[in-house]
Amino acid sequence: xxxxxxxxxxxxxxxxxxxxxxxxxxxxxxxxxxxxxxxxxxxxxxxxxxxxxxxxxxxxxxxxxxxxxxxxxxxxxxxxxxxxxxxxxxxxxxxxxxxxxxxxxxxxxxxxxxxxxxxxxxxxxxxxxxxxxxxxxxxxxxxxxxxxxxxxxxxxxxxxxxxxxxxxxxxxxxxxxxxxxxxxxxxxxxxxxxxxxxxxxxxxxxxxxxxxxxxxxxxxxxxxxxxxxxxxxxxxxxxxxxxxxxx
Amino acid sequence: xxxxxxxxxxxxxxxxxxxxxxxxxxxxxxxxxxxxxxxxxxxxxxxxxxxxxxxxxxxxxxxxxxxxxxxxxxxxxxxxxxxxxxxxxxxxxxxxxxxxxxxxxxxxxxxxxxxxxxxxxxxxxxxxxxxxxxxxxxxxxxxxxxxxxxxxxxxxxxxxxxxxxxxxxxxxxxxxxxxxxxxxxxxxxxxxxxxxxxxxxxxxxxxxxxxxxxxxxxxxxxxxxxxxxxxxxxxxxx
Numbered sequence: 001x002x003x004x005x006x007x008x009x010x011x012x013x014x015x016x017x018x019x020x021x022x023x024x025x026x027x028x029x030x031x032x033x034x035x036x037x038x039x040x041x042x043x044x045x046x047x048x049x050x051x052x053x054x055x056x057x058x059x060x061x062x063x064x065x066x067x068x069x070x071x072x073x074x075x076x077x078x079x080x081x082x083x084x085x086x087x088x089x090x091x092x093x094x095x096x097x098x099x100x101x102x103x104x105x106x107x108x109x110x111x112x113x114x115x116x117x118x119x120x121x122x123x124x125x126x127x128x129x130x131x132x133x134x135x136x137x138x139x140x141x142x143x144x145x146x147x148x149x150x151x152x153x154x155x156x157x158x159x160x161x162x163x164x165x166x167x168x169x170x171x172x173x174x175x176x177x178x179x180x181x182x183x184x185x186x187x188x189x190x191x192x193x194x195x196x197x198x199x200x201x202x203x204x205x206x207x208x209x210x211x212x213x214x215x216x217x218x219x220x221x222x223x224x225x226x227x228x229x230x231x232x233x234x235x236x237x238x239x240x241x242x243x244x245x246x247x
Numbered sequence: 248x249x250x251x252x253x254x255x256x257x258x259x260x261x262x263x264x265x266x267x268x269x270x271x272x273x274x275x276x277x278x279x280x281x282x283x284x285x286x287x288x289x290x291x292x293x294x295x296x297x298x299x300x301x302x303x304x305x306x307x308x309x310x311x312x313x314x315x316x317x318x319x320x321x322x323x324x325x326x327x328x329x330x331x332x333x334x335x336x337x338x339x340x341x342x343x344x345x346x347x348x349x350x351x352x353x354x355x356x357x358x359x360x361x362x363x364x365x366x367x368x369x370x371x372x373x374x375x376x377x378x379x380x381x382x383x384x385x386x387x388x389x390x391x392x393x394x395x396x397x398x399x400x401x402x403x404x405x406x407x408x409x410x411x412x413x414x415x416x417x418x419x420x421x422x423x424x425x426x427x428x429x430x431x432x433x434x435x436x437x438x439x440x441x442x443x444x445x446x447x448x449x450x451x452x453x454x455x456x457x458x459x460x461x462x463x464x465x466x467x468x469x470x471x472x473x474x475x476x477x478x479x480x481x482x483x484x485x
Contacts, residue, residue, distance in 0.1 A: 100403075131403045132374055159402035160424055161342065161373050182402065184424065185452035212427040212462035216455060223452070 001236040002218070003035045004028070005243075006126065006155050006181055006203025009057055009065070010041040019207055021061055027206065028064065031214045034236075037126075037243060038065045039096040041208065047072035047079075051086040066245060068094040068126065073104045073111040080117050087121050093243050094124045096155070099134035106139045115147055124151035124242045126179070129166070130159030137162055141169035144176050151242050153177040153201060163187035170195040177238065179203040182213075185220055192224045197233035201242075249275040251474040252453065254368060254397060254421050254445030256282035259292075262300040265448065266307060272453050278445075278477070280311040280338035280368070287343050290314045290325055298332030309481065311336035311368055315344050316352045326359050335481070336360075339369040340397075341376035348381035357385065361392050366480050368421070370397040372404055379404050379411040386415040393480050394418045395443065399425040399433075412437040419476060423447035427462045439468055443477040 010018035018041065019027065028036060038058060043050030051069045058065040069086035071079040086092040095118055104111055106127075118125050128135050137158045144152050157178035158166030167190055170178045178195055180188045181203045191200060204217045221234055250273060257265060257279040269277055279300060280286070281293025290313050297310040312329035314322035314337075326337065337360045341348045348369070360367050369385075371377045379400040386394045394417055400408050401424040412418060412433070422430060423445045434442055446456040460473060 156402075160398065161402070182424075182426065184447070184450050185455055186450045209426055210428045212459070215462065216427075216459060219455060219458070220452075223455075 001232075002033050002202065003037070003236045003239050004033045004204050004206060004214075005037045005153065005201045005239045006179055006205055007036045007038050008041045008205070008207030009038045009054065010207065011053070011057065013042040013045065016041070019210075021058055021065070024207065025061055025064055027211045027214065031211060031218065033214065034064070035245065036065055036206070037068055037093065037239070038207070039068045039126075040070050043070040044098040044101040047075070047082075051082065051090055051092060055090045055092070066093045066243065068092060068096040070096050071114065072102060073097070073108065073114055076110045077113070079110070080113050083114060083117055084121070087123060093245070094126060096126050098128040099139075100128060100131045103134065105134055106143050112146070115143065115150060119147055119149050124153055124177075126153040126155045128156065129154040130156045130162050132162075137165035137169050140176060141165075141173055144169065144173035148175055150175060151177070153179055153242070155179055155203065156181050156205075157183050157187070157191060160184060163190070167191055167194050170199055174199065177201050177242065180220070181205050181217060185223070188220055188224060192226050192230075197226065197230035198238055198241075200234045201239045202235050248470050249474045250457070251275060251444070251477050252277040252446050252448065253395065253443040253477040254423060255279045255448045255453075256286070256450065257297060257300060258282045258449070259285065259296050261449075262304065262308070266304065268448065268453050269307065272457050274453065274457070275474075276307055276309060277448075278309045278311055278336065278368070281313050286313050286338070286340055287345075288315060290318070290322070291328075294325065294329040294332065294334060297334060298329065301333055309336075310334040311338040313338050313340075314356060316346045316350070316356055317344070319352070320355065323355050323359050326356065326363075330363055336365045337367045339367065339377075342370065342373035345376075347375065348377045349384050353385070357389050357392060361389060364483075366393040366395060368395040368397055372398050372401045372424075374403075379407040382418065383411045383414050386418050390417055392417060393483065395480070396420045397445070398423050398447065399429075401425050405429055408433060409436050412441050419443050419480065421445035422460070422472070423451050423456055427459050431464050431467070434463070434467055434472075439471050440476060442472045443480070444473045
């Protein structure tokens with residue numbers, strides 16, 4: 001079983017056109033992905049109504065696609081209400097944030113209210129990660145220290161230049177999970193060696209990336225010198241403990 | 248079709264490992280430069296083992312030299328020594344070497360590259376040290392030097408890449424880490440002549456980087472990106 005914990009479904013944003021849900025599921029079939037956690041893209045620029053739009057877009061594919069909400073932390077208490085609504089009324093499974101595009105720091109008090117709400121709702125937060133100044137692994141590490149109960153996923157585990165930071169916070173904080181999407185292969189090897197498979201998850205950024213990237217990401221995990229059971233943890237076991245796929 | 252890897256990092260004593268990886272992947276030649284501490288500070292030792300590797304395997308390996316810009320004229324003398332060893336290009340890694348790409352401290356090294364007709368490879372994508380537009384400033388200052396934009400600004404500077412290539416005809420992009428769908432778009436926009444295959448072995452996987460080129464649009468001329476473009480640049484320089 002392969003669960004892709006990092007994908008984007010969207011209609012159209014400026015000159016970018018998203019993959020239509022039917023084609024999206026076809027790519028999943030062709031590459032062997034069973035389930036995907038799906039996020040918005042346009043919602044990082046304008047969060048208004050983006051959760052309802054995503055849930056509407058994936059209608060008919062609820063057995064394969066599991067939507068995550070996005071909120072704009074700058075909206076303060078309203079963002080907290082929107083998050084609650086998205087999870088409790090729309091059935092969304094987690095929160096995706098892109099601190100770089102959304103231009104907020106993980107130390108801002110209005111974001112901390114959202115983090116608190118995620119703990120109350122018992123949902124994971126997945127962050128774009130690896131891009132200074134707002135999306136660095138050690139910033140998520142600092143958050144993990146403040147909220148040991150939060151389930152915090154690095155949607156990219158530090159990318160090309162900050163993967164050592166991602167490994168460091170993964171080793172230190174048991175509530176940080178690393179998704180090595182677009183990571184150098186040598187970084188994946190270090191993650192496999194130093195971070196328990198129970199803290200590693202699989203993701204491809206499909207939607208922003210395409211089928212070709214999905215094939216490469218699957219191959220990267222397959223090539224790791226790990227036991228079959230550990231690869232299963234990365235492909236599906238770890239994320240299944242973080243996300244309530246049923247109910 | 249001869250495949251040439253335009254960017255490998257060689258760690259001391261690892262030439263055999265690189266050659267067997269090249270054999271396994273069907274790569275005929277690779278451009279190699281010193282890695283890690285040898286790239287950052289122990290340049291003399293780094294250039295020496297690169298010199299030894301190319302002497303032993305002249306038909307397989309092409310050596311690029313390093314010198315920390317902080318060594319000033321000593322760095323230039325080290326490049327002259329490396330030239331004597333048969334090295335034929337300059338590698339910069341501003342993040343690892345701790346120098347911002349627009350710092351004039353780098354200029355004596357580029358002056359040397361221009362005199363020696365060496366291409367200059369520069370890792371890019373690491374803020375604040377080495378972003379594509381910082382490389383464009385350097386390339387515009389030295390229009391007669393060929394620059395290779397390592398890693399195409401990966402991870403986050405993809406917006407800046409097409410303008411950089413359009414501004415600077417003396418820059419080509421090296422493909423390691425860059426996603427295949429991104430490459431497809433850039434090649435369409437900027438022309439296949441501006442792209443050279445590189446793996447950044449051993450930090451990325453030569454096998455996966457090559458597989459990535461295989462996933463590019465079928466209409467893209469593999470011969471150019473996998474070998475002919477870098478040969479054109481190396482041939483012009485030497």
